[in-house]
Amino acid sequence: MKEVELKMLDRAKALLESGEVARVVGWKKGDFCFDPAPAVFETVEELDGFVYDWFCGANLSKYLIQIAKKEGKTAVFLKPCDTYSFNQLVKEHRIDREKVYVIAVECLAKLDVEKMKAKGVSMIESVEVVDKEVRVKTAYGEETLSKPEVILTKCETCQKTHQAKDEEIIVHERPERDVNRFAEVEKLEAMTEDERFAFWRNELSKCIRCNACRNVCPACSCVKCVFDNPASGIAAKANDDKFEEQLFHIIRAFHVAGRCTDCGECSRVCPQNIPLHLLNRKFIKDIDGLYGEFQAGETTEGKTPLTSFTEGDVEPKDVFQGEAK
Amino acid sequence: MYRIAKENLNQLYAKINETMGLFIPVKRAGEVNYAVWGEGKEVSLETLKTVKSPKNMFFPQTENMMKFKTDGKNIEVIDVREQWDERRPFVMFGVKACDYKAIEVLDKVFLGDPVDSYYKMRREATTIVTLACSRPEESCFCGVFGIDATAPQGDVTTWLDAEYLYWQANTEKGEALTEKVQDLLEAGGETEVEAQQTATKTVMEKLPFANLDLSKFKPENLNELFDSKEWESMSEACLGCGTCTFVCPTCQCFDIRDFKTNEGVIRYRCWDSCMYSDFTLMAHGNSRTTQMQRFRQRFMHKLVYYPSQYDGTYSCVGCGRCVNKCPQNLNIVKVIKTLGGKDND
Amino acid sequence: MQDVTTEKKEFTPNIVAFCCNWCSYAGADLAGSSRLTYPANVKIIRVPCSCRVNPMFVLKAFQRGADGVILCGCHPGDCHYVTGNYYTRRRMALLYSFLNYMGIEKERTRVEWVSAAEGARFASVMNDFVKTVTELGENKRLTDLRVKEGE
Numbered sequence: 001m002k003e004v005e006l007k008m009l010d011r012a013k014a015l016l017e018s019g020e021v022a023r024v025v026g027w028k029k030g031d032f033c034f035d036p037a038p039a040v041f042e043t044v045e046e047l048d049g050f051v052y053d054w055f056c057g058a059n060l061s062k063y064l065i066q067i068a069k070k071e072g073k074t075a076v077f078l079k080p081c082d083t084y085s086f087n088q089l090v091k092e093h094r095i096d097r098e099k100v101y102v103i104a105v106e107c108l109a110k111l112d113v114e115k116m117k118a119k120g121v122s123m124i125e126s127v128e129v130v131d132k133e134v135r136v137k138t139a140y141g142e143e144t145l146s147k148p149e150v151i152l153t154k155c156e157t158c159q160k161t162h163q164a165k166d167e168e169i170i171v172h173e174r175p176e177r178d179v180n181r182f183a184e185v186e187k188l189e190a191m192t193e194d195e196r197f198a199f200w201r202n203e204l205s206k207c208i209r210c211n212a213c214r215n216v217c218p219a220c221s222c223v224k225c226v227f228d229n230p231a232s233g234i235a236a237k238a239n240d241d242k243f244e245e246q247l248f249h250i251i252r253a254f255h256v257a258g259r260c261t262d263c264g265e266c267s268r269v270c271p272q273n274i275p276l277h278l279l280n281r282k283f284i285k286d287i288d289g290l291y292g293e294f295q296a297g298e299t300t301e302g303k304t305p306l307t308s309f310t311e312g313d314v315e316p317k318d319v320f321q322g323e324a325k
Numbered sequence: 326m327y328r329i330a331k332e333n334l335n336q337l338y339a340k341i342n343e344t345m346g347l348f349i350p351v352k353r354a355g356e357v358n359y360a361v362w363g364e365g366k367e368v369s370l371e372t373l374k375t376v377k378s379p380k381n382m383f384f385p386q387t388e389n390m391m392k393f394k395t396d397g398k399n400i401e402v403i404d405v406r407e408q409w410d411e412r413r414p415f416v417m418f419g420v421k422a423c424d425y426k427a428i429e430v431l432d433k434v435f436l437g438d439p440v441d442s443y444y445k446m447r448r449e450a451t452t453i454v455t456l457a458c459s460r461p462e463e464s465c466f467c468g469v470f471g472i473d474a475t476a477p478q479g480d481v482t483t484w485l486d487a488e489y490l491y492w493q494a495n496t497e498k499g500e501a502l503t504e505k506v507q508d509l510l511e512a513g514g515e516t517e518v519e520a521q522q523t524a525t526k527t528v529m530e531k532l533p534f535a536n537l538d539l540s541k542f543k544p545e546n547l548n549e550l551f552d553s554k555e556w557e558s559m560s561e562a563c564l565g566c567g568t569c570t571f572v573c574p575t576c577q578c579f580d581i582r583d584f585k586t587n588e589g590v591i592r593y594r595c596w597d598s599c600m601y602s603d604f605t606l607m608a609h610g611n612s613r614t615t616q617m618q619r620f621r622q623r624f625m626h627k628l629v630y631y632p633s634q635y636d637g638t639y640s641c642v643g644c645g646r647c648v649n650k651c652p653q654n655l656n657i658v659k660v661i662k663t664l665g666g667k668d669n670d
Numbered sequence: 671m672q673d674v675t676t677e678k679k680e681f682t683p684n685i686v687a688f689c690c691n692w693c694s695y696a697g698a699d700l701a702g703s704s705r706l707t708y709p710a711n712v713k714i715i716r717v718p719c720s721c722r723v724n725p726m727f728v729l730k731a732f733q734r735g736a737d738g739v740i741l742c743g744c745h746p747g748d749c750h751y752v753t754g755n756y757y758t759r760r761r762m763a764l765l766y767s768f769l770n771y772m773g774i775e776k777e778r779t780r781v782e783w784v785s786a787a788e789g790a791r792f793a794s795v796m797n798d799f800v801k802t803v804t805e806l807g808e809n810k811r812l813t814d815l816r817v818k819e820g821e
Contacts, residue, residue, distance in 0.1 A: 031533065031662070032463060035654040038562040058653055063562070114649075122462040139531060188771065197773025197811055202354045208377065208386065211601075212566035212652050226726075228603050234726065235603070237580055238387045238595030243733055243814035250772065254725045257764060269652030271568050272356050272376055282771045286764055306764075309756035311746065316763040316781040392819075586819045587735070 001129070004106055005052040007169050008077060011103060015075050016044050021101055022072030025063055027056045033126050034113040038063060052077070054129055057110035057152050059265050061086040061095075062218040068099045076100060079107040080160040084261035084297025085218035087164050091300045092259075094221050104165035108174055109147070109155035114273070116150045154264020154277065157181035163298055181262070182285045184278055204245040206272035209238050213266035213276050219256035219296075226251070249279060257283040258304040261297035290314050326518065327492040327503070327510035334370075334490060338362055338418075340506050345452070346415040348382050350375050359417075370419045370485055373462060374646055378424050378574030380431060382417055383447045386571075387595040390443065390581070394589040401589075406446065415447070416502065419456045422477035423467040423644040427574030428453070430631075430640050434577050452498045455479035457518075459486070459525050464645030466534035466658065472642060474529065475522040484518045491518050534643075537661050538668035544633035551625060555663050560620035562653045567598030569647040569656070570623065575640045578604070599623050624660045683737035683803040685712045687796065688727065690720045692750035693785045694742035700789030708796035719743070720781075721754035725765045728779070732812040738778045738803035742795070745783040755783070774812050777802050 012024045028039035028049040036051045038058050059082045068074050078086055083104060089095045111127070111134065123139035134145040148156075157179045162168060180186075188196055214220045214227070226232045227248060234251075236244050253260075262284060266276040287294055287305045291313070294305050329337055341347050347362035350369050357372040359379045377386075392403040420428075435444035455477035458465075467474050476482065480499035484491040491514040494503040503510070529535065541550070570576045580597040583590050597604055599622045605612055613619050631640035641657055648656045662669045689695040695716050701708060717723055720743025731739050741762060743755040762781045770776040782795045 030654050031648075031658060035648075037654040037659075039558075040561055058562075117462075122460070124463065139528075185771075193770070193773050193775060195773075196771065200772050206354055206356055206358070206376075208567075208571045210567040210571045210598075212564065212568045215564040215566040216652055224602075228601070230603065230606070234730070236582070236595075237597055237601070243812065246772070246812065247729055247733065250729060250768065251726060253768065254765060269564075269566070269568075271572055271650040274354075279768075282768055283764060286767050290763065291760070306757070306760060309753065309760055311756070313746075313756065313759050314763060316759065316766050319763045319767045584816055586817050588819065591816055591819065 001053055001108075004169060004171050005050075007171070008052050008103070008105060009047060009050055011167070011169070012041065012047055012050065012075065013044050015101070016041070016047070020073065021075040022070070023067070023074050025060050025067060025074060025076040027051050027058070027060075027077075032124065034111070034116075034124060040067060052105065054111045054127060054134075055113065057112070057154075057268055059085055059216070059218060059263050061089060062216070062221070064095045064100060065089065065221055068095050072099075074100050075103060077103050077105050078162075078164065079105060080162050081107070081154065081158055081261070081263045083162050083164040084160060084295070085263050086297070087300050088259055088261055088297040089218060089221065090164075091297075091302075092221065097300065102164050102166045104162040104168045104170075106170040106172060106174070107155075108172060109151040109158070111147075111150055112152045112268075115152075116145060119145055119150065121145070152264070153267050153275070157183075158264075164300075182281060184275070185281050185285050188278065188282075200246075201242070203274045204249060205242060206274055207239065207245045207249070208272060209236070209245070209248065210271060212269040212271065214252055216265045216269045217252075217256065217260075218263065218265070219259045219261070220252070249276070253279040253283060256280060258287060258294070258306040259296050260284065261295070286319075290319065326514045327512055328489040328514040328517075329492065329510055330489055331485075331487075333509060334368070337490075337506055337509050338368065339364070340509060341416050341418075341502070344414070344505065346413060347418060348379065348415055348451075349418040362418075370456060370490075373421070373458065373460065373465075374644065374649065376646075376650075377572060378427060378644070378646065379417055379420055380424075380427060380574050382415070382451065383428070383444050384431065384435070384577065384579075384596075387593055388443060389591055389593045391592050392589060393592070406442065409446070413450065415451045416454060417451050418454045419483075420453055420477070420479060421456060421458055421644070422472050422474040423465075423642040424574050425453065425455050425477050425479050426467070426470070426472050426642045427644070430575045430638065430642065431577055433635050433638070452481070452502050453479040454481040454483060454499075454502070457482065457484045457522070457525070459484070459521055461525065461529055461532060462645070463533055464648035465529075465532055466537060466643035466645060468529055468532070468535055468643070469537045469539065470639055470641065470643050475525045484514075484521055486517060486521055489514065489517070534645075534658055536668070537658065538666035539628070539639070539661060540666035540668070541664060542628040542632065542639070542661075542666075544629065547625075547629055547633070550629060550664055551621070553664055556617050556621045559655070559660060559663060560617045563600070563616050563620050563655055564652060565600050565602065565616050565619065566652065567596075567600050568650050568652060570598035570600055571596060572646040572650050574642060574644055574646070575627070580604075599626070620655075624657060627657060628661070681804060681807060682709075682711050683800065683806075683808070684735050685709070685738045685740065685796075685800055685803060686731040686736045687712050687714045688717050688720065688723050688739070688741045689714050689784075690722075690743040690750075690755075691716055691718050693744035693748065693783075694720075694792065696786035697742070697784040697788050697792040700786065701793045702789075704789045706789060706793040708793045709800045712796050712800065719749065719751050719754040720758040721749075721751070721761075723758065723762075725761070728765065729812070732778075732809060733814045734817050735809075735813060737806075737809040738780070738799060740780045740782060740795075740799050742782050742784045742792075745785055748785065769812070775806055777806050778809060778812075 015021045024041045027036040029051045126137045128135045260280040351360040352367040394401040435441040458474040480496045579594045627641045749755045766779045
């Protein structure tokens with residue numbers, strides 16, 4: 001990953017120096033080796049803190065809604081999954097494509113420090129990834145973890161490729177893999193109604209309504225969210241009743257249906273680790289099954305499944321009988 | 326000092342639960358949070374940091390304040406405090422040193438004038454059993470605020486090792502609780518506790534945030550800090566979610582709202598977050614219109630406004646929850662490092 | 671021995687029916703003027719087009735105590751606004767499937783197309799839906815307990 005970072009840094013420097021772009025959006029070093037934060041770099045000096053490592057999981061595309069409005073061109077580093085969100089935002093006219101210079105960067109899955117800590121690793125000092133091994137140095141000693149077990153949930157089933165790029169930085173070829181991203185959804189579908197209800201009740205009861213899932217979501221780009229609008233009649237800041245959690249998550253999932261690119265940020269940011277991506281994936285799976293395969297963010301044009309129709313669409317009652325197929 | 330074997334802890338919980346409620350870290354759907362104990366619940370004392378702090382025992386995320394029942398032109402006001410069963414005594418078990426200190430921070434707000442009777446009623450009915458830390462992690466920095474994680478205060482202090490839970494009563498309330506569970510306790514443990522404390526302290530000294538410099542955060546520097554140019558870049562990546570405020574043990578802001586039922590209205594309060602765009606929304610609009618201003622408000626309150634109101638006590642206790650949970654890895658440590666003083670470099 | 675009578679309150683569900691102004695609402699009208707009966711616990715909410723129904727309406731109805739929600743519009747192809755109900759069809763197919771995914775009984779939600787000429791169909795659809803929901807019992811999974819406080 002270090003050689004990728006150096007290449008990125010070179011490009012960022014060159015772009016800023018030549019004045020081709022006014023700023024670069026990337027990640028900057030944190031206090032540890034595992035907490036880089038999204039950042040905007042406007043000068044070459046600021047690039048001292050630049051970093052691209054195994055923990056740069058954050059999707060930078062949503063920041064562009066605000067940042068790209070500024071004067072001049074903005075360069076941004078986007079991982080494969082981020083480019084879908086970017087395209088979707090361009091499609092919805094939230095970002096002016098002309099004002100952004102996209103540098104597509106490689107990603108061989110990002111690590112989830114919470115999963116590492118859950119394996120008993122704490123006081124992490126440095127992390128090195130060699131093939132499928134994660135070698136961790138801690139104050140308590142050295143440990144080796146299996147990489148597939150500690151990558152972000154969103155990376156587990158990712159097969160995405162760059163959909164938007166003005167240039168590309170790829171050093172390592174990503175190995176091909178065959179995964180079914182709907183496996184978890186299918187598992188839930190196979191349960192009885194009661195079991196499904198119990199599953200979601202248990203998970204959603206942890207929700208603290210911090211709105212992190214909404215605020216990080218690139219598809220949630222409304223200027224004023226209906227849940228923040230006191231005039232909407234449903235604005236609520238906390239869970240007063242279990243209904244509130246359900247209402248929030250159902251409506252949120254529905255609002256992004258057909259536009260959700262499955263970037264998985266919602267699950268990454270949830271402080272209570274609620275598998276929120278399983279809500280969105282149900283919609284994706286249903287849409288694929290009922291109206292033909294559709295991947296939001298693949299292009300910047302065309303209609304989404306919920307803004308189009310065919311005369312022969314399936315009737316809602318048949319969706320029930322066939323369990324969504 | 327007393328001790329109780331780890332395998333007997335469930336008996337201890339059951340014994341306490343006979344006469345009092347028990348509020349304890351419980352694992353649910355993979356995450357550990359404080360909850361009311363019951364037979365069969367998976368208690369996890371070993372968890373260093375519950376996702377939410379125990380503050381919701383006294384200051385729940387939502388609580389009904391009063392109800393209005395309407396019947397034609399008559400409105401009946403119902404004081405919900407009269408129906409409370411939470412008045413029964415409660416034991417809050419396993420509170421870490423930082424969270425205990427946080428309760429003191431909240432006490433100053435809620436028990437000072439004007440007294441918050443909702444908070445007070447619960448606070449007074451609760452016996453707090455604290456638990457010393459033995460395996461702090463990199464995000465901990467309670468020492469910076471003068472907290473000794475190996476010897477928390479509280480009505481009873483406990484220590485946990487591989488075999489035993491050690492028990493020491495500190496107050497009258499603590500003595501009363503000890504008496505109730507006396508049958509399950511046996512004397513001993515001083516040497517083990519001391520050994521654990523020494524071992525933990527060596528680790529604490531090596532924590533990466535052990536020496537944060539707070540010297541700049543003084544009331545007299547208020548304007549200088551407020552006007553700092555750094556806020557802009559520090560808050561750039563802030564999503565404006567409420568994670569930091571809702572996992573924070575000292576955040577105390579709330580909103581009061583009405584909910585219409587079929588029969589009338591419920592007036593409730595719920596946690597609010599200064600990170601939200603509708604925080605302190607008034608008829609004229611909002612006093613803070615950008616995320617930078619909201620971000621600044623949160624940290625200025627923790628490190629400058631609160632201390633200037635309450636004799637220099639910071640309203641951060643260094644629990645590190647925001648360090649772990651911020652989706653984009655922004656947190657109070659980064660603010661302290663940037664603005665706190667020259668020893669931070 | 672004393673005669674013990676167990677007083678059992680019969681369950682009558684609250685049904686919310688969203689009906690489009692041009693077809694289904696007129697269908698309900700026709701049912702009425704033809705003196706066909708359908709249960710009085712069906713509360714009709716008139717909407718300009720079935721497409722006007724936001725998923726939030728459905729959830730709000732459940733929140734405030736509905737036991738079943740039915741959405742009626744013009745037959746596909748007959749929409750007064752040409753294509754409105756085609757969108758409704760996709761939207762509701764996805765929403766209802768999703769609610770079921772979250773464990774909400776699928777029988778509580780329904781979409782039916784009823785034209786202005788189908789008074790008899792309107793009555794039979796409502797009778798059938800009320801029967802189904804009555805058998806299912808009270809909606810406990812998607813309701814806000816605070817709403818019913820004090821009842």
